[in-house]
Amino acid sequence: LSAIEGGHFFDITYQVLSWVMVGEFTLGLPLNLSVLYIFIFRYKFWKNKAIFLFNIVVADFLLVGCLPFKIHHYQHNLRRSEDTVLCKIMLFMLFLNRGASIAFLITMSLDRYFNVVHLGRRNFVKVFKKSPQISVIIWILLLPLTIPTMVTTFECCNSHGRVKETYLHDVTDTFREIVFFSQIIIPYIILVYCTVRIVNRLRKKTVGEKTKLRRAVCLVTSVVVVFSFCFLPCTIARAALLFVRLKNWQDAENIAVQWYDALMVLSYSDCLLDPLIYCFSNSGFKDVYISTFYRLFCLDKILKLQTINIMNVS
Template sequence: MEYCDFLALSWLMIVEFVLGLPLNLSVLYIFIFRFKFWKNKSIFLFNIVVADFLLVACLPAKAYHYQLGERRSSNKAVCKTLLFMLFLNRGASIAFLITLSLDRYFNVVHLGRRNIVKNLKKSPQISIIIWVLLLPLTIPTMVTTFECCNSHGRKVETPTHDITDTFREIVFFGQIIFPFIILVFCTFRIVNRLRKKTVGEKVKLRRAVWVVLSVVVVFSICFLPSTFARAVLIAVRLKEWQQAEDIVVQVYDSLMVLSYSDCLLDPLVYCFCNSGFKDAYVATFCPKFIQKKLQMCNFEYNFK
């Protein structure tokens, strides 16, 4: 990549940080002091906020290295720590977003049956278990033989190095592909259920549709493009097409920077997922005239 490309991406990360920090701080304030997430069964939503803070904390360091024209830090400890944090944020965001979608799926499609997810989301211990289970998936970023910048497809010196790279790619693609299949399935079933319901039941179903659709938007913008670009990058490297690789690397790096925007899009999920959070946020941070307009929109929406 040319220095001007690094510079442009660094400024994009700075914009994401400048917008993401106050947004997530305001969300955190609402969750703790106004909404009191532990009383409103919104522990999973709060965990997404925590994951977003991990991402926001990494952006200044990533932007600084890009300002210097470096894809990664020359300090191995810093480089691996940033990768660990980014992988952990990615995994946690996806895990809790899909869990929310499954909760809506069971509430709508299997209404009346026992909802395991609904019971699990009330327990903070389950959230801790999810974080602990995610830690082993980030281990490949901490192995001493791990090369930070897309090393799979290169000639390797040791079998261990190759195994580490392969495992990392399986994790990278698996944590996107399988959750996305689940998400598409949940969306299809909820929409199909909406068509069969009577008018009086449709308000709750529409909200469920908006929840899963908001998660689809996050996936479509933040996770799917970079995943597809990485698949192309690996294919190009295995074919040893050097000129094409230079172009694909630029595209991949750009889409990875775009993927950091999930810290800006996740609050949409919070609003669609829990009207109580949305009301608390609007009442705290929005001017009166915006509050009145939103109240009118909600009134008209509920009576459609």
């Protein structure tokens, strides 16, 4: 009876998660399409030193493109695709998306940190962000960290601690877990450090210099919020899953797996939160976006206010 109840709860969990992803996809696709349109056709990112921001948009599109497949599997009460090739491609894309998003967000935060805390010194990040070649190199460097998801000797999603068939299998699983945790924990420590230093710098500055500093604080704070909301919960859940799996606590593992998958679905909402970072980090992009998509709304609002004023005068 408990097994039947557990299976029923499993089905309900993944049905709910599939509809959460439907909402993320429904909101994320038009939002990211509009952002992409602005960056290419209106803002011209290559002229406005927004190459890193554009790469975050590309990374978000990788994630949005994976969601329909995840939705299909979850609605059929499957954690992953039964097609091994498709499963590994999905994992590869998701790992690549996460690594790229984190890499470019960290680079942007470091750029603001050096501009504020070490103003006047040579800012190597500023030199990097002007060069498209650097972005290509970052993507290439991410590939070796993502390749372990393509090795055929591990079970999709998580196999560490379950079966140790070969030495290569064990090394591959260990390396993948190290990459997973280090790409969250190390950047998070860097972000917190940058945020604290920028905030302290803001307190010491005079009134006339605070506008630029406040914008820098908004940027690094927004990145920390995105990390805390999207990436930290699933990282903690994965650590818990590994712990109960190594202890061979099967009942606890069944629950931990569902919590981990649920928090991974929560992490997909970074494709909705990243546009907030675009606004905080680049006021020019925000102005172009608003003037493009809210022009009719603003004109209508202005006309209504003018009508009200005319009526009040008369």
